[in-house]
Amino acid sequence: MTTGAPRIVIIGGGHAGANAAASLRQAGHDGEIVMISEETVLPYHRPPLSKAYLKGGSTLESLYLRPAKFYETNNIETLLDARATGIDTERKVVTLADGREVGWELLILATGSVARRLDGPGADLAGVHVLRDIRDAEALHARIVDGARLVIIGAGYIGLEVAASARDLGAEVTILEREPRILSRVACEELSGFFHRFHAGRGVVFRTGVSVAGLHGEDGEVRSVELSDGEILPADVVLVGIGGSPCDALAIDAGLHCDNGVIVDLAGQTSTKGIYAIGDMTRRPMPHYGDRMFRLESVPNAVDQAKAVAADIMGKPLPTPDLPWFWSDQYELKLQIAGVPFDADRQIVRHTPDKENSFSIFHMSGDRIVAVEAVNALGDFVAGKKLIMAGQPVDIARLSDASVAVKTLIATAAD
Numbered sequence: 001m002t003t004g005a006p007r008i009v010i011i012g013g014g015h016a017g018a019n020a021a022a023s024l025r026q027a028g029h030d031g032e033i034v035m036i037s038e039e040t041v042l043p044y045h046r047p048p049l050s051k052a053y054l055k056g057g058s059t060l061e062s063l064y065l066r067p068a069k070f071y072e073t074n075n076i077e078t079l080l081d082a083r084a085t086g087i088d089t090e091r092k093v094v095t096l097a098d099g100r101e102v103g104w105e106l107l108i109l110a111t112g113s114v115a116r117r118l119d120g121p122g123a124d125l126a127g128v129h130v131l132r133d134i135r136d137a138e139a140l141h142a143r144i145v146d147g148a149r150l151v152i153i154g155a156g157y158i159g160l161e162v163a164a165s166a167r168d169l170g171a172e173v174t175i176l177e178r179e180p181r182i183l184s185r186v187a188c189e190e191l192s193g194f195f196h197r198f199h200a201g202r203g204v205v206f207r208t209g210v211s212v213a214g215l216h217g218e219d220g221e222v223r224s225v226e227l228s229d230g231e232i233l234p235a236d237v238v239l240v241g242i243g244g245s246p247c248d249a250l251a252i253d254a255g256l257h258c259d260n261g262v263i264v265d266l267a268g269q270t271s272t273k274g275i276y277a278i279g280d281m282t283r284r285p286m287p288h289y290g291d292r293m294f295r296l297e298s299v300p301n302a303v304d305q306a307k308a309v310a311a312d313i314m315g316k317p318l319p320t321p322d323l324p325w326f327w328s329d330q331y332e333l334k335l336q337i338a339g340v341p342f343d344a345d346r347q348i349v350r351h352t353p354d355k356e357n358s359f360s361i362f363h364m365s366g367d368r369i370v371a372v373e374a375v376n377a378l379g380d381f382v383a384g385k386k387l388i389m390a391g392q393p394v395d396i397a398r399l400s401d402a403s404v405a406v407k408t409l410i411a412t413a414a415d
Contacts, residue, residue, distance in 0.1 A: 007033075008032065008107075012110030027313075033077065034079065044134060045065060063134075092104050094107070113247055121214030130240050149237070151174050156243065188347060191373050198331070213228045225238060338381060357375065
């Protein structure tokens, strides 16, 4: 392809990288696009890995973000099973593990994040897993069978989602959390208490305020988890779900400004001209929350940043930044979160009338909503998200009244 448009190389074949390639074509870029991915398969949806795919309810092909024909039709070259090992900013080449060099005129980093692992005795035993990609999900699926004893280290969303899937498959589940409550870093106390009770009602055993001293095995296979107080918990399989770290080693080595992720602006531009970064690996501005910078690990963020980079490259206005939002599916529960509760000074809890396990929690800063957590309450999530983005004050009395639909407050705020 010889159009005079810059050759763009994307490092990373996840949600961010794949959407960057697609967004560039949709924005009108007709130059070469090369996507380098360590994965052996085309880009796929990752959220189902802890849910439907883990339970065997979906195929790999059904997870693909786009079919193979899309990349062929749109002249997007995909280098699969290829690991980038270096970036030469002067020569403008990416070096691969097999020695190949890939030249670029513009570079987009979309390397995501890596799951944190245990660093202690027994961490390398067979049967000890993390869940970040398709290979992790397949390995974990093979071990979570009816009657298997699963110990999950870390009570975050991934741990809870896997716990729900494992219980549906008939496994015994124990979740260990070193903090006093589950979801302590990502949810308010009201929400974490609800999920604790709900999972416990489904047979999940929680141990909070505990730490792991080590793992023990036989013949190279994990058999138990030892707690710091000496207690031994039997285990046939262990999932380590203690968060992720940005994959920013390439960026650091290339001299890009990094601080818990690659620092970018709203256009995804890094500190080096001509190099962009998007997705989990970035630390980006939060325009709805003043001058804050934050690292977001979410599919919507990856998609939004991909669109912004494409717009910037094509010289088009940047899309209006969306509000950060997230979701989690556990059993028949759908949790949807909009916003981040920065500077929140109180919470308003609304229980949906005549509907079990349906409620929302609004995080307030004065008379403005800064975040909403909604369980089986789509209407509250959608309306709350709009109100946060509008930045308008709301009538606290009406918001506190569950008989008043939250969407009616949007018109009030606009008046």
